[in-house]
Amino acid sequence: MAAGVATWLPFARAAAVGWLPLAKKTMPKPPVDNSSRSDEILYVNVSGVRFQTWKNTLDRYPDTLLGSSEKEFFYNEDTQEYFFDRDPEMFRHILNFYRTGKLHYPRHECIQAFDEELAFYGIVPEIIGDCCMEEYRDRKKENQERLAEDTEANEANDAPLPPHSTSRERLWRAFENPHTSTMALVFYYVTGFFIAVSVIANVVETVPCQPPKGMVKDLPCGVKYQLAFFCMDTACVLIFTFEYLMRLFAAPSRCKFMRSVMSVIDVVAIMPYYIGLVMPENEDVSGAFVTLRVFRVFRIFKFSRHSQGLRILGYTLKSCASELGFLLFSLTMAIIIFATVMFYAEKGTKGSTFTSIPASFWYTIVTMTTLGYGDMVPNTIAGKIFGSICSLSGVLVIALPVPVIVSNFSRIYHQNQRADKMRAQQKVRLARIRMAKKGTANAFLQYKEDHTLGDRDSDSTALCVKNRSAFEHQHNHLLHCLEKTTNHEFTDEMTYSELCMTESVGFRTSRSTSLSSQQGAQNNSTGCCPRRARRRAAMRLANSTVSVSRGSVQELDTLQFKTTSIPPQTRSSLNAQPDDLKLNCGDQDFTAAIISIPTPPANTPDESLPPSPTPVPGILRNTRATAYTHETVKISSL
């Protein structure tokens, strides 16, 4: 909780006197606060620079190094001060955090150094104030990207193959990353060479060559040396087909591979050849066949596998597609307007080339892009006037959107990034707040458990409660008082919904159904409280079979201790549970300065629980083992 809140806690506790006349039950005993009430000045020596502060200031954040008992490790008896061998410049900011409650990021410092200092002093970076948060995040991201690039570059070159990889995986890896083996490299260069050969052949076969003997007209080389070109084409296509089939075989996900852009390009590049093989030498069809040959030029796109630059260009075009679309749209509007105007202006003239509005499109485009071929010119005065307006506006229409697009693109890109960042941050913040709320709720419920069990065994509870801060104790006591006032207890959402369900089941349940609901409740695999609720519910149902007359709400404390009335089958399980809990309490609380939040374990053994009572104790012990892999989250402030 925030520092300020700690200051108000004594006030809130004092104000709890206002609940007393309403309370139906006696208030619980408050925790004993042995610390002296008087405040003292602490001396903190950081590499020679001496800082002084009130002890209370440091106590505001009990889950950091300086606020907890961890700082005692750094106490120097001789000089009566706390000595830290760390950077004094950074420490100034850290100490200001305690004083003002806001952590600022010094812009001239290295981000990693700052992070390390924060980690040392146990402060979570998330509490950096809004004023410095954006700067901090940007720097951190930059740093991470740079590191990621370096590692990626290293990895890409010499990451070892995972052991026991199949030949298929190795093949795929060779295709994706030619530098891994010499064979792959050879293949890479060979395909590159053949792509170049194929493209050059396509180009050269249209060049006019010397006509053979007996003919006058120049022939394109493709016709003169038809066989040669055909052989070359065949060879290239064979190589490409072989490559495509190998890639298809090696791909981890064939469907995904077939949908990818590169594979489509591959297919388009080789299809014309096969279609040409299949189709007969028919005059009618060969016209269409010729068009297909155009697609052979797509082979040049296969170079993009070999060139990083081409890929980046393609990605850039894809990402600013909307801006380009806008440019196109505005151009189209202008073209249509001017074409219409020119057409109607030139309509009357004899021999006018402006035969229709679509025909005028060509004029408009040529004029607006300032090409001016001169194949279509206006003859009327009106036509010339509008023609000049068209060319003047053409300059504007073409030139204006481009910088707008560039700046728009850059702005929208950054904006999107920021919006995504904000959304992610917002989500994280909300999740954190939720977790913190749950954390406080769970912390309180855990405290209550310890408290009730404490009457049994003072040693372990002493162990348990020792490491909780005074603030937490007092806060929990306050919540406990509220419970007693209203005679209702705090629970969490899970237990609440569970109990709603079990209450509707009814109190009069047979032995078997009580067990099955116990199993059913156990299948709700979440943190410690539902387990306690399961126990509670199970015991309540079990109890009810023995003494149904207990219709009214039971004090949970009394319920837990009624071991004698439980049928023998679950007695061992009950004996197991308090032990488990006590030990768990110990495990949990030795991570002294950390508020731990139990997270739902991914797979509890509960799921595979066979519906028989005897494995229950074993299962409960197992869940103890797995469920307490907490995610420890330090929460310094909300």
Added chain:
Amino acid sequence: MTMVCHRPEGLEQLEAQTNFSKQELQILYRGFKNECPSGVVNEETFKHIYAQFFPHGDASMYAHYLFNAFDTTNNGSIKFKDFVVGLSILLRGTLREKLEWTFHLYDINRDGYINREEMTEIVRAIYDMMGKYTYPALKGDVPQQHVDAFFQKMDKNKDGVVTMEEFIVACQEDENMMRSMQLFENVM
């Protein structure tokens, strides 16, 4: 825009008016000043603080009534003096003073009587702080029942209102409450 800054009276005067020692006042003021540099607490801050203490439910109504109980001068803000005087009564006051303070908390309109509506408001505000997820679940009109029980106990002459004297007498008869009162003395 000038910062409204309120300074409390001198340390000696406050020491005379309350039951705190100088050092305790110093500690209290340091914390207070850190939280509210302007020297006053307004209701929003109050509600915010209580929302953090009671995250399960909605503490705003109770914080409102509590704020009014502390704001003896009724000007919408609590100065350090009000704060410390209130705390002094709650922590170091005599039994009668504490009960009077509680009576003033319940008596929302300060007319000297607690009627059913006022009590219902207070009790509802307290139950709101519990939130939705409680055990046992809040079914039916639990606050109303609570109020009925309260009036049963406090309203001796059954005239529908509780006066200060009735309240104090009824509280003194309740042993549980008397014991609980002493528990809160070492909060500071």
